[in-house]
Amino acid sequence: MSQDTFGYERCERLPHAERIVYQGLEGAYSNLAAVQFFSQYPEAGFSHVKTFDAAVRAVDEGTGDYAVLPIENSTAGSVADSYDALAKREVSVVGEYLLPVRHALLACGDAALADIRTVYSHPQGIKQCAPFFEEHPEIEAVAVSNTAVAAQLVQAMGKSSAAAIASAYAGQIYGLKVLIPTLNYRAENTTRFLIVGKEKLYLCGAKTVSLMMETRHEAGALYHVLGALYAEGINLLRLAARPVPEVSWAYRFFLDFSGSLEEAAVQRALREVERLSTSLRILGCF
Amino acid sequence: MSQDTFGYERCERLPHAERIVYQGLEGAYSNLAAVQFFSQYPEAGFSHVKTFDAAVRAVDEGTGDYAVLPIENSTAGSVADSYDALAKREVSVVGEYLLPVRHALLACGDAALADIRTVYSHPQGIKQCAPFFEEHPEIEAVAVSNTAVAAQLVQAMGKSSAAAIASAYAGQIYGLKVLIPTLNYRAENTTRFLIVGKEKLYLCGAKTVSLMMETRHEAGALYHVLGALYAEGINLLRLAARPVPEVSWAYRFFLDFSGSLEEAAVQRALREVERLSTSLRILGCF
Numbered sequence: 001m002s003q004d005t006f007g008y009e010r011c012e013r014l015p016h017a018e019r020i021v022y023q024g025l026e027g028a029y030s031n032l033a034a035v036q037f038f039s040q041y042p043e044a045g046f047s048h049v050k051t052f053d054a055a056v057r058a059v060d061e062g063t064g065d066y067a068v069l070p071i072e073n074s075t076a077g078s079v080a081d082s083y084d085a086l087a088k089r090e091v092s093v094v095g096e097y098l099l100p101v102r103h104a105l106l107a108c109g110d111a112a113l114a115d116i117r118t119v120y121s122h123p124q125g126i127k128q129c130a131p132f133f134e135e136h137p138e139i140e141a142v143a144v145s146n147t148a149v150a151a152q153l154v155q156a157m158g159k160s161s162a163a164a165i166a167s168a169y170a171g172q173i174y175g176l177k178v179l180i181p182t183l184n185y186r187a188e189n190t191t192r193f194l195i196v197g198k199e200k201l202y203l204c205g206a207k208t209v210s211l212m213m214e215t216r217h218e219a220g221a222l223y224h225v226l227g228a229l230y231a232e233g234i235n236l237l238r239l240a241a242r243p244v245p246e247v248s249w250a251y252r253f254f255l256d257f258s259g260s261l262e263e264a265a266v267q268r269a270l271r272e273v274e275r276l277s278t279s280l281r282i283l284g285c286f
Numbered sequence: 287m288s289q290d291t292f293g294y295e296r297c298e299r300l301p302h303a304e305r306i307v308y309q310g311l312e313g314a315y316s317n318l319a320a321v322q323f324f325s326q327y328p329e330a331g332f333s334h335v336k337t338f339d340a341a342v343r344a345v346d347e348g349t350g351d352y353a354v355l356p357i358e359n360s361t362a363g364s365v366a367d368s369y370d371a372l373a374k375r376e377v378s379v380v381g382e383y384l385l386p387v388r389h390a391l392l393a394c395g396d397a398a399l400a401d402i403r404t405v406y407s408h409p410q411g412i413k414q415c416a417p418f419f420e421e422h423p424e425i426e427a428v429a430v431s432n433t434a435v436a437a438q439l440v441q442a443m444g445k446s447s448a449a450a451i452a453s454a455y456a457g458q459i460y461g462l463k464v465l466i467p468t469l470n471y472r473a474e475n476t477t478r479f480l481i482v483g484k485e486k487l488y489l490c491g492a493k494t495v496s497l498m499m500e501t502r503h504e505a506g507a508l509y510h511v512l513g514a515l516y517a518e519g520i521n522l523l524r525l526a527a528r529p530v531p532e533v534s535w536a537y538r539f540f541l542d543f544s545g546s547l548e549e550a551a552v553q554r555a556l557r558e559v560e561r562l563s564t565s566l567r568i569l570g571c572f
Contacts, residue, residue, distance in 0.1 A: 188534045219516060223513055241364075248361075
């Protein structure tokens with residue numbers, strides 16, 4: 001154990017969890033993740049903004065306390081805009097939440113499956129329910145910006161020929177009935193959300209460290225960084241590369257690994273990674 | 287030099303470059319990349335399909351000879367659907383082409399900039415021209431599926447209040463005039479395209495090897511794979527991770543590195559990578 005936790009402080013509970021911001025609309029999967037993650041925080045209120053960047057900006061600028069950000073889906077992969085939003089702002093990741101994605105087919109009260117001709121959803125919702133559209137060639141899929149937008153649209157139209165692919169939670173919010181409860185073909189489909197705050201805090205029991213770094217442009221640069229983890233017996237969980245906006249074909253890496261900032265092995269590894277990289281930012285411990 | 291080139295054969299020129307397939311519509315950046323890459327192949331004809339997967343499938347099933355596939359943009363990052371399409375099919379990458387992205391503002395013959403109220407483009411086109419929309423708050427941006435679709439739409443509407451963000455090439459095809467020739471704020475914005483064929487071929491002078499692999503689920507697995515390259519003095523160019531569709535939170539890696547399948551050092555490194563991975567496929571040499 002050591003006290004050199006890179007400016008991060010341990011806490012028992014997230015402070016000031018009052019203004020929780022997510023991207024999208026009421027009833028979006030991000031809303032559901034936010035409500036579930038903060039279920040132990042009765043002081044939490046929820047509001048939505050238009051983009052991932054606006055959610056992170058709200059936290060950075062103090063108009064929100066925490067943002068709930070989808071970072072990765074188990075079948076669709078990483079959410080590039082979320083990574084870029086984190087890279088741009090001085091914020092920290094204080095938690096993560098795994099939300100199973102259960103797409104339902106939602107329609108107005110008097111509609112039956114045989115009536116449906118048009119189904120609205122996010123492009124990923126349509127893709128994840130591809131077998132349904134193959135079985136029903138009479139139904140057209142129309143992409144909108146969010147599954148909750150689809151539910152809201154179907155409610156507003158009030159036609160029995162329209163349906164939405166969204167969560168049952170969105171159905172409750174927009175007063176739609178569930179025609180088919182589980183439409184997605186891969187039952188284990190899960191989205192991983194990050195909880196983003198302004199202060200450098202980590203909760204007791206945190207077991208993942210997340211960092212963002214750029215390596216020197218020389219052979220073996222990334223190899224040596226991974227070696228710094230391996231030498232300390234640390235397990236790499238994820239690795240994502242995103243372009244550095246200012247420089248063509250330069251990349252920054254996002255690494256998640258097992259451990260806590262309190263562990264001496266993690267601290268040694270981080271100091272070695274810092275020595276090997278041209279920039280290093282510890283995004284958080286959760 | 288060795289003859290053990292993992293089933294790949296060297297060629298001076300791509301054979302049967304007659305039916306070239308790309309995703310999108312005539313005038314899309316993929317069309318422009320295809321025409322430019324195959325400019326030395328007078329036998330080449332071009333056709334478009336709806337999805338990246340359909341383009342790769344055409345090559346796999348023999349209804350097309352080569353597909354031209356955007357794989358990465360210098361500012362937006364990797365194109366996940368292209369990686370997934372390559373992973374699904376038994377095809378090989380036989381070339382790459384770097385296309386500078388020059389977005390123009392296109393409108394009907396009688397329109398002036400002061401008339402424009404709505405601009406259509408692909409979401410990336412809109413994002414890459416963000417400063418233009420900040421300078422012109424009177425202009426609304428509307429996202430469509432492709433920059434060429436935007437140009438076609440503006441032609442079909444024939445209104446002087448509508449414009450498209452697309453290439454000057456799309457403007458020629460759809461009879462639109464160029465109001466502003468270079469609208470994107472980052473002049474070095476470049477998209478990297480892969481040329482995908484059915485046969486395992488590599489052109490003389492190829493200097494990049496691309497592979498797809500899955501590692502064991504144990505600490506240091508990726509570290510040791512990168513070590514196999516480093517030990518042979520091979521420079522890693524790119525690394526991308528994509529989810530394995532069948533397994534939650536399992537990843538496959540796409541690695542590009544400098545070298546040719548003819549080099550003994552590359553062959554040694556590949557045999558070592560094969561030993562360290564649970565699956566390895568050499569995607570190509572180009």
